[in-house]
Amino acid sequence: MTSVLAVASEVIPLVKTGGLADVAGALPGALAPHGVAVRTLLPGYPAVMAALIDGAVVARFDDLFGGPARILAATARGLDLLVLDAPHLYARDGGLYAGPDGSDWADNAFRFAALGYAAAEIGRGAASLPAPQIVHLHDWQAGLAGAYLAYGPGPRPKTVATIHNMAFQGWFPESMREALRLPPEAMAIEGVEYFGGVGFLKAALQFADHITTVSPTYACEILQPDAGLGLDGLLRARAADVSGILNGIDTNVWNPEADSALPAPFSAANLEGREASRRALAQSFGLDLGDGPLFGVVSRLSSQKGLDLLAEAAPTLLESGGSLALIGSGEAWLEDRFRALAEANPGRIGAFIGYDERRAHLLQAGADAVLVPSRFEPCGLTQLCALRYGAVPVVARVGGLADTVIDANPAALAAGVATGLQFPSGDQAALEAALRRVAALHAEPETWRRIQRNGMRSDVSWNASAAVYADLYRRLAGPV
């Protein structure tokens, strides 16, 4: 068995704001059959503390950035957890990263430095647990662990850093360096220094033995300034240690043959059952079903996701006979935009502002096509759910979207391998052309069904990628 400590700031089914939680929650189970035992360290937010079944104290800190703390080894919802119980940092109402007013918690640097500090202590064997062979850091929130391991006493486990989204980097002013328990020499280009301050993601990428991101195409994109967002230089220097490993989805949770959120089961071999979901979806969004395609969107509403382009392209969607059901929440101006579109187009556009897991399942099962017009997308999970549920993904050709959907171009159609549609990202005219292509393909039932079936038969599970992570861990851990 290879032993891994995963460090993440959100993990399903306990706490989630986005795709990071899906991945951190699903990977341990997917890795187990590959001989990898994962324990996951996460902050003791109120929702996490409330879910703990048992809890043995494996480490105590008299003062962890402003108050006492302990690490509890526990199980919850089938996960093997290490929970950082630090009430002064986590026991509060509000979001994981922001307070009730929507602005970031003022002490986020300490909240996540503490997570990294605890990870480093466990990593070097200072807790009453066997030290893991590998410490796997997810995103900036875990990043400072790399620095604490590098500057602290040995022994040092091997480390992997995974980038789920380069847009969130965790930057804090240099004046915090000492309070963050980083030595003066850390403020150097080969340390944690980043644009004159302390960079948490920078620290992860600087010190990790290996860097992964969540698709091969995004792994290339982040070597360039547009997607690298300031860290591309470091990544280019470390390019030999950077790889892309695609995310998967939990195919037991996402299984159209046994999903209690759907009115009837269906499969690639029996697509007829899908019609009941299509009708139920239209009904719940107040949409009139015509002959045109029923488009769906399930997304955080942020500029990353390119949904402002979709709002602009709404007239084209409607002119080509389509209708739209959207589930999303996020930036207020985008929420308002889709609310207004729904009000102006009753029966044709419906918007549910918020998030509801069962509703998302019904949308994937009932939509003809699911739109993902992202400006950048490290991997993307919604298009994988769409493939599995026979909703044809219509995606921007970036990051993991480019790696997981086969565009219905003439060559792919002739070879019978198309699974969706792609279009150039960040371009409203290209999105509009894609909407028209969808309408044309949807009008050819046989071609459309072929695309749906191909998608449903593509492997979107964790199987292949879990094997790649397991090989990476074993290579880093070396012979036992």
Ligand SMILES: Nc1ncnc2c1ncn2[C@@H]1O[C@H](COP(=O)(O)OP(=O)(O)O[C@H]2O[C@H](CO)[C@@H](O)[C@H](O)[C@H]2O)[C@@H](O)[C@H]1O
């Ligand atoms: N309004 C809402 N509220 C709460 N949840 C919502 C929501 N709308 C959608 N979701 C859910 O959040 C997840 C979204 O995952 P994605 O991978 O598509 O994007 P995200 O940008 O969050 O993740 C980042 O990390 C993941 C994981 O590596 C990468 O796939 C991705 O490209 C990267 O941007 C899905 O489980 C989806 O159902």
